[in-house]
Amino acid sequence: MSLAPSDWTLEARCQGSADSLFVEGAQQKKARQLCRGCAVRSHCLAEALDNRIEWGVWGGMTERERRHLLRVRTDVESWASLLLGQKSPDRS
Template sequence: MTKVSRLPGAQTHHWDWQLEGSCRTVGSEVFFRPASEGRAEARQREQAAKRVCAGCPVRLECRRHALATQEPYGVWGGLTEDERRALLVRREPAAVPQVTPAAA
């Protein structure tokens, strides 16, 4: 049985920034794409989400979180899914092929 006294304490301080987010007063449907949404609708929704993010006091913390956790869905820190994916791809070092020594 796991000794509870040996478990690490709560890490809520890592999430406290979310309490200050401007998005807390806006419905999640502004930030997350419904399955039936078309491209034109998606652009409009994403622009609305970005307007909320633009004035948010924790926009950079939100963006850092989404990039660090590779958040796959929604607008986070003013960046769409595609924008975050493009940033992450540019950050990845070029793959170096593994060379295996030839058998002697």
């Protein structure tokens, strides 16, 4: 299934409950549960990583987990390409 960049949000399990994904501490564990089994989890994570979104749970990862991943995987130019097999947009 190939979705346009913003179309994936229409299939997200969290649709309509985004506020519950912007929590802190122990509440993040509960928020991450919502991501399990989501058909567009990889799209969501790629969006957060490619756009360096700093807040909330995206694709089942907290902001701390995403920061760590970005620090250790500096070789990745496009998370959408890596996670979804999508071509990265031409950057002039």
